[in-house]
Amino acid sequence: MAEDDLGKKIAAAQKAHEQSRNVGRRKDVSGRGMGVGMRMASEFVASIFVGAALGWGLDLVFHTSPWMLIVWFLLGFATGIVNVVRVAKDFQSDTNDGQGDDRSEQGL
Template identity: 35%
Template sequence: MSDKKFKTRLEIAKNKISRKSNENAGNKSSVLGMAFKMSTEFVAAVAVGTIIGFIFDNWFGTKPWLILIFFFVGVVAGIMNVIKSAKNMQIK
């Protein structure tokens, strides 16, 4: 094999490796972003459920029952959001 062909093939291999490492760096930040999105969705659902329960408890005077009920409704909604996001990640 000539020296010129070898250098050309070596450059092509180096370019492929650098492109793959750049793609992997983008993937890691993308994965971190998706993890942050899922955790934020979960926390937000729990917080909204708890706040709604607190407001209804003050309105109806049934403390702490509606806070507890809506807290668990928020937990279930948060888990469903995380599952839906995870399924969407698998499709892409």
């Protein structure tokens, strides 16, 4: 009987410890939020920039101004959205399954 009590106590203590660790981790992850935010912003802008640059270059080569620029700019915009969603997805899956997954410590 006494052993059972001890077992319960240990389980409770372990649970509390686990929870406090998880709280610490969650804080850690939100501290990296700045990095994730900057990643999203730069990837969004870079995609649009590259798309527009490709379109502009193709216009120069094929003398189709301004059609390539318009099409590739829109493609770049779509790429930017795709990239931002991808980063957000990674970040979300990392913060949700915080338990024991080492990737959550990286926060990205």
